[in-house]
Each structure stands twice: as structure tokens, then as C-alpha cells.
Amino acid sequence: MRFSDLVRSELVKLRTTRTFLGNFIAAVGIVAIICVAVALATSSVEDVSADGVTIASIAVYFAFVIGVLSVSSEFRHGTITPSLLVVPDRERLLTAKFVSHLLAGLVIGAAAVVTTYVLLGGLVELRGIDNGIFSADALKYVAGILVASALFTALGVGLGAIMRNQVGAIFVGLGFLFMVEPLLTIIPTFGEWVADYGLGASSDALMGSAFGAGDPALNQVEGGLVFLGYVVIVAVFGYAIFRRRDVTA
Amino acid sequence: MSTAFAAIEVRGLSKRFGETLAVSDLSFTVTHGKIVGFLGPNGAGKTTTLRASLGVVNPTSGTALIEGRPYRELENPARVVGSVLDGGMLHPGRSGRNHLRMLAAAAGIPASRCDEMLSLVGLSSVANRRAGGYSLGMRQRLGLAAALLGDPGVLILDEPANGLDPQGIRWLRDFLKSLAAQGRAVLVSSHLLSEVSQTVDDVVVISRGRSIVQSSLEDLLREQAATGTRIAGPDVGRLADRLRAEGADVKADPDGSVVVTDRTGEEIGELLAEGGIVISTLEPAGSKSLEDVFLSLTDDPTGSPGERGLGAEEVS
Numbered sequence: 001m002r003f004s005d006l007v008r009s010e011l012v013k014l015r016t017t018r019t020f021l022g023n024f025i026a027a028v029g030i031v032a033i034i035c036v037a038v039a040l041a042t043s044s045v046e047d048v049s050a051d052g053v054t055i056a057s058i059a060v061y062f063a064f065v066i067g068v069l070s071v072s073s074e075f076r077h078g079t080i081t082p083s084l085l086v087v088p089d090r091e092r093l094l095t096a097k098f099v100s101h102l103l104a105g106l107v108i109g110a111a112a113v114v115t116t117y118v119l120l121g122g123l124v125e126l127r128g129i130d131n132g133i134f135s136a137d138a139l140k141y142v143a144g145i146l147v148a149s150a151l152f153t154a155l156g157v158g159l160g161a162i163m164r165n166q167v168g169a170i171f172v173g174l175g176f177l178f179m180v181e182p183l184l185t186i187i188p189t190f191g192e193w194v195a196d197y198g199l200g201a202s203s204d205a206l207m208g209s210a211f212g213a214g215d216p217a218l219n220q221v222e223g224g225l226v227f228l229g230y231v232v233i234v235a236v237f238g239y240a241i242f243r244r245r246d247v248t249a
Numbered sequence: 250m251s252t253a254f255a256a257i258e259v260r261g262l263s264k265r266f267g268e269t270l271a272v273s274d275l276s277f278t279v280t281h282g283k284i285v286g287f288l289g290p291n292g293a294g295k296t297t298t299l300r301a302s303l304g305v306v307n308p309t310s311g312t313a314l315i316e317g318r319p320y321r322e323l324e325n326p327a328r329v330v331g332s333v334l335d336g337g338m339l340h341p342g343r344s345g346r347n348h349l350r351m352l353a354a355a356a357g358i359p360a361s362r363c364d365e366m367l368s369l370v371g372l373s374s375v376a377n378r379r380a381g382g383y384s385l386g387m388r389q390r391l392g393l394a395a396a397l398l399g400d401p402g403v404l405i406l407d408e409p410a411n412g413l414d415p416q417g418i419r420w421l422r423d424f425l426k427s428l429a430a431q432g433r434a435v436l437v438s439s440h441l442l443s444e445v446s447q448t449v450d451d452v453v454v455i456s457r458g459r460s461i462v463q464s465s466l467e468d469l470l471r472e473q474a475a476t477g478t479r480i481a482g483p484d485v486g487r488l489a490d491r492l493r494a495e496g497a498d499v500k501a502d503p504d505g506s507v508v509v510t511d512r513t514g515e516e517i518g519e520l521l522a523e524g525g526i527v528i529s530t531l532e533p534a535g536s537k538s539l540e541d542v543f544l545s546l547t548d549d550p551t552g553s554p555g556e557r558g559l560g561a562e563e564v565s
Contacts, residue, residue, distance in 0.1 A: 001325050002357060009355035016347035017340055078338040079348075081305055082395060085332055086355045088304045088321040246266075247305040 003096065006087055010070070010100035013079075019069055024108055027062035031055055031112045032119055039123035047130040050137035052120055057145050057207040059112030060152040063105035065170055067156020070097045071242070072166035080247055090243050094161055098235070101157050102150045109149025113142055144207040144220055148227070152203070155231045161238030164245075177203075202226035254317030256281050256403045256434030257302065261311035264297050264458075271297040273458040274311070279436050279451075281402065284429045286449035286466070287438040290547050294458035295438040296335060299407050303332055315403060327356035331396030332405040338392070341381025345372055345391045348380060349398060358398050366394035371420075385412025393424070404428060406437045410444045422448045442543040456547040477510035478517060482528030491520050508534045 014020045034055050042048055071094075074080035087093040117133065124131045132138060156173065163169040181200045185191040195201055196217035203209075205216045205223025218226060257279040264272040272294040279285045289295050300306040302313035304320035312319060315330050323329050339348055349363035367376045370390040375383070383391065389412055396404060406425075410418050425448055429435050439445045452469060454462040462469065479502075480488060489507045492499045498510045509517065514531065521528065 001355070005357045006355050009351050012347065012351040012354050013343075016344070016351065017342040019342070073340070077340045079340050081334050081338050082348075082352055083355075084305050085303060085330075085334075086327050086352050088323070088326055244307065246300075246307055248300065 001087065001092075003092065006092060006096035007100050009087075010096050011103070014066075014070075014100065014104055017073075019073065020066060020104060023062045023066050024111065027059040027108050028111050028115050030058055031115045034058070035116055035119035036123065039120050039127070042124065042127075042129060048120065048124050048132055050132040050135050051141060051208060052131075052133045053113065053116055053138045053141040054145070054207060054209050055120065056109070056112035056116040057148065057209050059108050060105075060145065060148045060203070060207070061174060063108045063149040064152040064156040064173060066104055066108065067101050067153035067158075068160040068169045068173065069166055070101050070157050071160030071238075072164055072169050075164040075247075076166050084247060091239060094157070094239060094242055097157050098154055101153045105149040105151075105153025106146060108153075109146045112149075113145055140220060141208050144224070147224055148203055148207045151206075151224075151227055151231050155234055158231065158234035158238035161242040162234070197226055199227070199230055202230065254314070255279065256316065257405070257436055258314045258317075259298065259302060259311070260314070262298060262301060262308055262313055263310045264294075264301050264306060265309045266297075271458055272301065272308075275455065275458065275460055276311075277453045277460065277463055279403075279434050281434045282429055282432050283450045284425055284435040284437060284448055286442075286445040286452045287436055287455070288442055288445070288452055288543065288547075289438075289440065289455040289461075291440050293440075293455050293547070295440075295455065296407055297458075298455070299332070299334065299405055299436075299438060303330070303334070303405065305334075325356055325399070327352070327358065327399035327401065329399070329401050330403045330405060331399065331401040333389070333392035333396050333407060333409055335407045335411065339380040339383070339388060342379055344377050345380055345383065345387075345394075346376040348391065349395055352395055353398050356399055362398060363394075366397050369397070370394045386414060386417050389413060389417075389421075402433050404433055404435045404437075406435070408438055408440070410439060410441070418444060454543070454546055461546050477508050477534050478512070478514055479506050479508050479530065479532050479534040480517065480528055481506035481530040484524075484526040485528060487524065488517075488520065488526050488528065491524060491526075492517075495520075506530065 038048075038052065038055065074083055083093065084090065087096075121131060121133055156169075159169050159173050160166070163172065177200050181194055181198050184198070185195040187194075201216070202218060202223045205218040206220060206227050208220060216223070255278045259275055259277050262272055262275045263270065275294070275298060287295055287298070297306060301308045302315070302320065315323065315326075320326060320330065339345075343351075346363060346367060349366065350360055353360060353363050364373070364376070367373050370393050372387060372390050372394065375387065380388070380391070389409055393406075393409065396406070410421055413421060425435055425437065429450075437445055437449065446466065449466055451465050452462065453460065481504075485505070485507055489499050489501065492509060492512065497512050500508045500510070502508060517531065520526070
């Protein structure tokens with residue numbers, strides 16, 4: 001069996017339900033709403049700076065959900081059984097899911113960036129305000145968001161391979177990012193470490209996210225590498241668990 | 250499509266889920282060109298055995314070989330084995346055609362083959378509908394279409410008759426026969442003997458994860474038919490004593506009747522008249538229906554075929 005065929009099969013799976021399309025539309029829709037709101041709210045004396053592009057970074061969480069669903073949806077509906085009957089080599093199947101969903105994540109991230117440029121760029125331009133998102137400085141944010149979309153999708157695939165339950169996996173992933181980690185930062189010493197090098201801190205550093213406050217401990221490249229490290233750790237556990245699991249669904 | 254290897258060879262297979270021993274030291278073989286019925290009540294371990302043979306469940310011990318190799322080591326399994334396992338196994342939002350396409354894509358099978366298979370199982374008209382709206386029968390047919398995508402020489406079907414109406418069951422029966430006639434090996438599980446009794450060549454009967462009987466369906470019936478005369482009634486105990494006193498072979502059944510294998514009906518009648526013995530039933534023991542045979546085999550808590558005199562190969 002050719003690996004490219006396995007990736008093609010995963011892309012057919014993505015294309016043939018409404019799950020991917022739904023997440024894609026939701027991601028682009030939310031980015032669009034924020035872009036319009038920001039464009040209208042920006043007063044004429046203020047400039048939109050280069051980091052206005054980071055509005056698009058909200059799409060990475062939808063990319064994460066798509067990643068989680070790549071494995072957990074198959075368990076939920078029992079399609080994991082026919083999938084494994086055709087591809088019994090589970091490492092290869094999971095690798096095909098990583099590759100295909102990295103692509104899917106990139107598509108969502110790219111769509112969000114394009115939406116930001118069209119809407120925020122267009123509306124602000126119409127109002128005749130100086131727009132930093134067309135400056136060369138903005139390119140590092142674009143790159144960060146694209147890489148983060150791909151990595152967040154991979155994080156989702158890994159987590160989905162560990163936890164079969166799709167709602168549980170999404171809840172654990174986003175809950176950790178937005179609730180547990182911020183709470184952990186309260187703890188002395190360890191909390192400071194989490195605030196500087198945790199999942200949220202590293203991904204925010206990668207995206208140059210406007211949501212991250214203060215002076216980041218990690219620069220963009222360092223943030224990307226640390227976040228990649230987390231993704232790899234989750235993926236290693238994902239492989240180990242998925243490889244041995246009894247599939248009775 | 251036959252090879253030097255048996256189509257399916259299960260050797261000493263055991264599977265434990267936590268405290269439960271679902272399958273215990275099970276062995277059987279399926280050869281090409283045969284339809285083998287894999288029978289047992291619900292919960293006997295059929296599905297676990299099939300799943301372990303197909304590499305989706307990891308055996309605790311023992312092996313299952315398909316064409317001489319473990320399933321997970323087959324180069325392109327869809328071209329060797331087609332299988333339908335129980336359950337929905339469909340994404341409700343994906344059409345039947347796309348379900349086949351995603352599987353075909355992975356196995357390097359052209360999409361045109363999907364449409365051929367859909368027409369073979371009679372699903373062409375609903376192929377583009379979302380599978381969530383399919384009836385159980387349509388799901389089973391789609392499962393069969395998926396199993397046949399790679400034109401495999403071995404078919405493993407778990408309760409394929411579930412959800413089929415009488416016409417569907419007849420269709421399935423003819424379909425399986427035509428597949429076996431082409432030289433394929435077919436292993437088909439069922440909890441209902443009547444569903445497969447007109448289809449299968451051999452049977453493997455399991456209960457509580459253990460093999461009880463393995464034989465051809467013909468032998469199973471013949472052995473049953475040749476077990477003498479069954480007698481039941483109020484004085485059957487006295488009759489049994491007299492028969493034993495004469496040195497006859499008398500076996501007591503759990504239902505209170507006795508079976509005599511080496512006396513004719515007339516000889517027994519003479520004893521009855523001499524002793525003034527009252528009985529209610531005197532019949533050939535083989536008149537037990539196939540269903541009775543199956544039930545008595547699988548209900549027996551000891552699961553020992555020897556007592557039944559079936560002469561079938563016992564797997565210990």
C-alpha cells in the first residue's frame with residue numbers, strides 16, 4: 001500500500017462529511033465578525049498596526065478541533081473498524097492522519113488570514129486609515145499563524161488518538177489551554193514557568209498573539225519550537241496508545 | 250485463488266477483557282471454497298474471535314492466520330480478506346458511495362469499482378444519500394459492498410443476516426453460495442442456526458468462548474439421526490433399569506428422557522408389555538430438530554461433546 005493513497009483516503013474522509021466544512025465556515029465567520037468590529041471601532045486617529053493580522057489566530061482553535069475529530073470521530077461512529085481493516089498498520093494510518101490534517105489545518109489558517117486581509121484591510125483602507133497589516137512587519141504574524149494552525153491540528157490528532165471521546169478530547173484540550181493553564185500561573189515559581197513556557201505561552205509567542213499579555217519570555221521562533229515540543233510529546237503518547245488499543249466500536 | 254495455506258487458521262486463540270475470558274483456547278480452520286458457519290449464542294465470543302482474527306482486537310494468546318499470515322502483516326488486506334463486522338460503522342453524514350471511496354482510496358482501488366459493488370448489492374439508487382438514513386438492511390449491503398471492493402479470496406462476515414428481511418436473507422444466502430462457488434472461503438457468524446443452515450458446508454459451534462463442535466453440517470445431522478430411540482414417560486426409570494440389566498446402552502438426558510442406541514423399537518415394546526411399564530413417548534432420537542441440536546449443544550454448561558456422542562473433532 002502506498003502512503004500517498006492513505007493520505008488521499010484521509011482527505012476523502014475530510015471532504016465527504018460536513019464536519020470540516022462546518023469548522024472552516026465557523027473559523028472564517030468568527031474572524032470576519034471580529035475584523036468588521038475592529039475596522040468599525042477603530043477611530044480615525046488610531047492606526048491599525050501590523051499585529052492586526054493576529055485576529056486570524058482564533059482560527060487555530062478550530063484547526064485543533066478538526067485534528068481531534070480526525071481520530072475521535074472515527075471511534076464515535078465506528079468507522080475506525082473499516083478503516084483499520086483496510087489499513088491495519090496503525091502507525092501508518094495515524095501518520096497519514098497527521099499529514100492530511102496538517103494540510104487541513106493550513107487551509108483553515110490560510111483562509112482566516114485571507115479573510116483578515118480582505119475585510120480588515122479592505123474596510124480600514126476604505127476609511128482611509130493607515131493600515132499596518134500591509135507592512136512587511138505583518139508577514140511574521142502571517143507565518144506564525146500558518147505554522148500554528150498546522151501544529152494545533154497535529155496537537156488535536158495526537159490528543160484524539162489518546163482519548164477516543166471527541167467531546168472529552170476537545171474539552172480537555174481547550175479547557176487546559178484557556179482554564180487550567182491560566183489557573184496554574186497563580187502557583188508561585190511553577191506558575192511563572194507556565195506563564196513563560198506553557199502551551200498557551202509558547203503558542204501565543206509563535207503567533208505573536210495580541211491575546212498574550214506583557215513582555216513574552218519566548219521570541220517567535222523559540223515559541224514555535226517549544227510548542228512543537230509539546231505537539232511531539234502528545235503525538236508520541238498518541239502513537240503508543242493507538243497502536244495497542246482494542247477496537248470494539 | 251487458493252494457496253498453499255488455509256484461508257483462515259485460528260490456533261489456540263484466547264482473549265481476556267479484564268476479568269472476562271471472552272475467548273478461550275479456540276482453534277479452527279476454514280478452507281477455500283467452503284462456507285463455514287460460526288455459531289453460538291449471543292455473548293459466546295464470536296465477534297471477539299472475528300475481531301482478533303482481523304487485527305482490530307489484540308489476542309491475549311494464540312494466533313489467527315489469514316492465508317498463512319497474521320492480518321496486520323498482510324501487504325494489502327483489502328485484496329486478501331473482505332470483512333463485515335457488526336454495528337453501524339458508517340458516518341451518518343457521509344454517503345454510501347463516499348464511504349466506499351474512502352476505503353477504496355486507501356487500498357489503491359479505483360473509484361469505478363465502488364460503483365460496480367454498489368450495483369452488485371443493489372444500492373445504486375441510494376448511493377449518494379447520507380448513510381444516516383439507511384435501514385439496517387442497507388447498511389449490511391453496504392458492508393458487503395465494502396468487503397468485496399478488493400475482490401478478496403476470503404470473506405469474514407459477522408452476523409450479516411441481522412436486519413435483513415426474509416427476501417434479504419434469501420438474497421444473502423444465494424450471494425454467499427455464489428461467492429463460495431467462485432472458490433472463496435466464507436466464514437459467517439450467526440446466533441441463529443436457521444439463518445445459515447441452508448447455506449453452510451461446515452459448522453464451528455462455540456459457547457462461552459470455547460469450541461463445542463466442529464464438523465460438516467451433514468455429519469452433525471447424521472450423528473444426531475443415528476442415536477437410537479428416545480423414550481420418555483412416567484415409568485421411564487424402571488424401563489432404563491430393565492434395559493441396563495439386559496446390558497443395553499442407555500443414556501439419560503437432562504430433560505428426563507432416555508436414549509437407547511442398541512435395541513429396536515420392537516425389543517423395547519416387548520419389555521414394556523412384560524413389565525406393564527407406562528411411557529408417553531417412543532421416537533427415533535434423531536427427530537430432534539437442527540435447532541434443538543444447536544440449543545442443547547450451546548446450553549450444556551459442561552460444553553462436553555463426548556456425552557452427546559456427536560463424534561465431532563473436539564478442540565481442547
